[in-house]
Amino acid sequence: MGLLDAAALRVLEGLHLRLRPRTAGVLQGEHRSEAVASGVEFVDHRPYVPGDDVRHLDWRAWGRTRQLILRTFQEERELRVYVLIDRSGSMTRSEPPKALCAQRLAAAFGFLALKHADPVTLVPFAQGCDGPSPPARGRPGLPVLEAFLGGVQVQGETDFDATVRAFLGRYAGRGLVVVLSDYMAPVAWGEGLRRLSRAGHQVHAVRVGCREDSSPAFQGELELSDAETGEKVRVTASRSLLAAYAQEVRAHLDGCREACVRAGGSWCEVSAEWDSPRLVRAALTGLAEA
Amino acid sequence: MTFAALPAVAMAVLASAVVATLAGLYLLRPTPRPQVVSNVEFWRRAAQRARPLVLAAQRIPILPLFVSMVVSLGLVMVLGDPRPGDGRKGLSVVVVGAGRTLAARDPSGPRTRTALAVALEELRRDTAEGEVVLLRAGLRPRVLSTRTARMTELERALRAALARPDDGPDDLEGALGLAASVLQGAGEGRVVMVTDLPPETVLHASGGRPVTVRSVGEARDTVALTAFGARREPGALGEYLVRAEVTAFTRSPATARLVVRDRDVVLSDERLALGPGEARSVALTGFSSERAELRATLEDVRVQGSEDALARDDSAFGTVEPMASLRVLLVTDGDRYLSQVLALNPMVRVRTISPASLGAVHGSDFDAIVLDRTIPPPGWRHAGVLVYGAVPGRSALVTVGHRLRRPRVTGAGVRHRVVANVRLEQVRVEDARALVPDAGDLVLLRGDRQPLVVTRDRPGERVVALGFGSEGADLVRRVAFPVFIHDALRWLGRQDAVWRSARRPGEVLVAGAGAVVREPSGRVLSPPDGVVEDTSQAGLWRVGTRAVAFHADDAAALPAPTSYRAAPPRRGTLSLTALFAAVALAALLLEWTLLHRGRLQ
Numbered sequence: 080m081g082l083l084d085a086a087a088l089r090v091l092e093g094l095h096l097r098l099r100p101r102t103a104g105v106l107q108g109e110h111r112s113e114a115v116a117s118g119v120e121f122v123d124h125r126p127y128v129p130g131d132d133v134r135h136l137d138w139r140a141w142g143r144t145r146q147l148i149l150r151t152f153q154e155e156r157e158l159r160v161y162v163l164i165d166r167s168g169s170m171t172r173s174e175p176p177k178a179l180c181a182q183r184l185a186a187a188f189g190f191l192a193l194k195h196a197d198p199v200t201l202v203p204f205a206q207g208c209d210g211p212s213p214p215a216r217g218r219p220g221l222p223v224l225e226a227f228l229g230g231v232q233v234q235g236e237t238d239f240d241a242t243v244r245a246f247l248g249r250y251a252g253r254g255l256v257v258v259l260s261d262y263m264a265p266v267a268w269g270e271g272l273r274r275l276s277r278a279g280h281q282v283h284a285v286r287v288g289c290r291e292d293s294s295p296a297f298q299g300e301l302e303l304s305d306a307e308t309g310e311k312v313r314v315t316a317s318r319s320l321l322a323a324y325a326q327e328v329r330a331h332l333d334g335c336r337e338a339c340v341r342a343g344g345s346w347c348e349v350s351a352e353w354d355s356p357r358l359v360r361a362a363l364t365g366l367a368e369a
Numbered sequence: 370m371t372f373a374a375l376p377a378v379a380m381a382v383l384a385s386a387v388v389a390t391l392a393g394l395y396l397l398r399p400t401p402r403p404q405v406v407s408n409v410e411f412w413r414r415a416a417q418r419a420r421p422l423v424l425a426a427q428r429i430p431i432l433p434l435f436v437s438m439v440v441s442l443g444l445v446m447v448l449g450d451p452r453p454g455d456g457r458k459g460l461s462v463v464v465v466g467a468g469r470t471l472a473a474r475d476p477s478g479p480r481t482r483t484a485l486a487v488a489l490e491e492l493r494r495d496t497a498e499g500e501v502v503l504l505r506a507g508l509r510p511r512v513l514s515t516r517t518a519r520m521t522e523l524e525r526a527l528r529a530a531l532a533r534p535d536d537g538p539d540d541l542e543g544a545l546g547l548a549a550s551v552l553q554g555a556g557e558g559r560v561v562m563v564t565d566l567p568p569e570t571v572l573h574a575s576g577g578r579p580v581t582v583r584s585v586g587e588a589r590d591t592v593a594l595t596a597f598g599a600r601r602e603p604g605a606l607g608e609y610l611v612r613a614e615v616t617a618f619t620r621s622p623a624t625a626r627l628v629v630r631d632r633d634v635v636l637s638d639e640r641l642a643l644g645p646g647e648a649r650s651v652a653l654t655g656f657s658s659e660r661a662e663l664r665a666t667l668e669d670v671r672v673q674g675s676e677d678a679l680a681r682d683d684s685a686f687g688t689v690e691p692m693a694s695l696r697v698l699l700v701t702d703g704d705r706y707l708s709q710v711l712a713l714n715p716m717v718r719v720r721t722i723s724p725a726s727l728g729a730v731h732g733s734d735f736d737a738i739v740l741d742r743t744i745p746p747p748g749w750r751h752a753g754v755l756v757y758g759a760v761p762g763r764s765a766l767v768t769v770g771h772r773l774r775r776p777r778v779t780g781a782g783v784r785h786r787v788v789a790n791v792r793l794e795q796v797r798v799e800d801a802r803a804l805v806p807d808a809g810d811l812v813l814l815r816g817d818r819q820p821l822v823v824t825r826d827r828p829g830e831r832v833v834a835l836g837f838g839s840e841g842a843d844l845v846r847r848v849a850f851p852v853f854i855h856d857a858l859r860w861l862g863r864q865d866a867v868w869r870s871a872r873r874p875g876e877v878l879v880a881g882a883g884a885v886v887r888e889p890s891g892r893v894l895s896p897p898d899g900v901v902e903d904t905s906q907a908g909l910w911r912v913g914t915r916a917v918a919f920h921a922d923d924a925a926a927l928p929a930p931t932s933y934r935a936a937p938p939r940r941g942t943l944s945l946t947a948l949f950a951a952v953a954l955a956a957l958l959l960e961w962t963l964l965h966r967g968r969l970q
């Protein structure tokens with residue numbers, strides 16, 4: 080059985096990605112792009128300037144006004160979908176693990192891309208970018224992606240800044256960048272998201288959370304061990320401490336969300352404990368339409 | 370209770386139980402549960418934000434733990450007494466020796482320092498749970514502290530007691546008697562004696578209580594002035610004889626210079642070579658009609674392969690009183706020995722009469738009267754009479770018993786000024802009469818256990834009686850005869866001051882009301898009643914312009930003059946330890962209260 084069950088697939092069948100035009104690729108596809116004059120769908124008229132393709136001159140308008148008016152068209156191009164998957168140690172927490180949840184979502188985004196014959200690239204990351212998933216086209220490419228996701232090892236520390244630097248250096252084409260992570264590292268996530276946006280990508284941040292991260296039900300004397308670094312901290316889990324922790328995590332996530340929105344991206348939060356349809360719907364909020 | 374009173378086995382059991390308890394508590398301690406989280410940094414920040422603002426509400430467990438540890442430690446210190454070992458319960462009487470030999474120097478240091486350390490050790494053990502009465506032996510045993518458990522008080526008294534040992538031997542018998550009186554009715558108690566007796570010495574206080582002897586010091590070599598005396602020569606005007614005895618208590622040959630001075634005038638400076646254990650007597654003469662102040666010292670003492678460990682016995686002191694005249698009436702039918710011996714001394718003015726003329730003479734004109742085989746008339750009395758060759762008679766001053774033929778002469782072992790310079794037990798008696806002493810009379814010489822020489826000292830009457838005359842014994846042919854006669858006449862004439870050249874340290878010095886007394890160390894005393902009881906220092910004491918010598922060559926134990934009266938227990942003062950315990954207990958209760966109010970973790 081694959082990462083996506085039947086219920087999730089049914090939900091995905093009725094959705095398709097909604098791309099902002101400026102993020103479209105260079106190849107023709109099913110998504111409208113900001114590129115004009117070479118497409119088939121009329122957009123507007125504008126005065127002719129030397130160098131324009133004379134084939135797009137509107138001779139009828141010249142006949143009426145004696146002015147050279149150029150007809151512009153919107154070009155439909157393909158959408159590149161990049162899915163950055165957090166595979167750091169913190170993603171092992173929760174039951175089911177947050178990593179599994181992230182893989183399912185990555186498969187969902189891949190399925191939507193493949194359904195429209197868009198190229199999709201899955202890039203696991205921790206302290207940097209790992210190798211991308213193999214090329215996959217069309218619906219038959221889904222098992223390829225699922226096989227790739229099944230081979231991802233979840234471990235290591237998170238360094239999103241290094242990850243973004245490596246990603247931008249490695250992948251030139253603009254597209255949709257989906258960042259799947261728990262965002263449970265007190266680092267400058269906002270800066271990385273801004274740099275992705277400045278590079279022309281459409282950023283969609285999906286925070287994969289769990290109950291243990293947001294509102295843990297700890298009690299008594301605890302020796303907390305960091306899932307990524309192994310660092311240990313001894314605390315006495317009291318109500319005030321749990322409240323302070325929840326407040327601390329919430330403030331951090333709010334900061335990430337605000338930075339993401341300010342960078343022009345979209346932000347949504349899911350929980351690893353949710354079932355697949357709910358998970359998929361929530362992850363595609365603002366990004367997909369029926 | 371205290372730990373100090375527990376024996377070693379009990380201490381070991383207790384310690385094992387404590388260790389086992391601690392180990393159990395350690396094994397059962399609530400260990401923190403390991404928990405893996407996505408990122409501990411958020412928890413660290415949360416813990417910092419949730420930090421309590423008041424100590425009572427703190428969630429850091431180290432503070433209540435610290436408070437508990439401090440309180441527990443304080444209680445253990447106060448209640449348990451951190452001095453484990455074989456502490457003693459009940460009352461302990463610690464007797465500290467202060468005899469002359471304690472001034473010796475051992476290889477490890479001054480003997481007094483060792484004694485101090487040992488005594489302090491004993492006191493610490495005794496005060497752990499019990500109480501202590503501290504006694505000082507020395508020449509005149511006395512109580513140094515009342516019944517107490519205060520270590521500081523005892524230590525102060527102990528240091529003062531050992532600051533300067535006496536110039537004489539310890540009166541152990543007196544000290545033990547005093548200790549017994551302290552322990553009387555005290556229930557559980559013991560006597561601990563810290564002195565330089567041999568370790569194997571076994572002593573018992575009265576009442577059968579065992580005495581634990583803590584021996585300090587060891588056998589050491591010393592060269593000592595073991596005897597020193599001086600007296601005027603009856604036959605030589607202004608002359609006095611000085612006799613000194615030097616003994617080497619050493620295991621190897623020794624040399625020393627014996628220097629005898631009269632004030633600043635050196636009478637003798639002689640180097641003596643002594644074998645191990647050898648005693649050497651030195652006799653010399655001096656001349657002075659005034660008072661002689663004699664000081665003998667051993668200087669440049671050398672012991673082969675060793676050293677002179679005790680310097681205190683290298684000095685001796687003596688005085689010779691100025692010459693004084695004595696008026697003597699000799700009543701005799703004719704005894705040329707007596708006549709000649711009385712004529713020897715130019716300071717003695719003698720008048721000789723027959724017994725028949727005795728009634729016509731005023732006895733008050735004479736300091737002493739010699740009755741040679743004479744029975745005075747009935748009712749005749751005189752303040753000082755020497756009965757020479759006592760004969761029976763109803764009006765005789767001394768009751769005379771049966772005749773003794775060649776009796777075996779023995780001394781009576783009695784010290785008396787009349788026989789201070791002679792040994793009458795060496796006299797051979799051919800014919801004598803036994804004397805019957807009255808109550809209070811003192812027998813100086815016996816023959817076949819019968820009194821031969823008797824002295825009587827009553828208010829207004831002094832008598833020296835001999836049961837033999839010049840023909841019945843060889844006394845008249847001995848050197849001791851003039852010395853004995855003149856010493857007896859001096860005593861009868863109440864010229865006591867000239868009798869002895871020195872007194873024993875510890876003897877009471879009667880200086881007279883208002884007199885100023887200066888110790889050999891230079892300290893000036895003004896005893897209100899004119900009596901100085903503490904004369905434990907050897908040397909020349911000065912009473913006004915007069916010098917009184919004290920030296921210890923024949924110092925003997927003196928009876929303990931004091932008795933112990935238990936002091937009432939101290940009340941009203943809160944000790945620091947009790948205060949500390951109260952504060953610690955209050956802190957513990959406060960912590961407990963806060964804990965139960967839920968304000969502590």
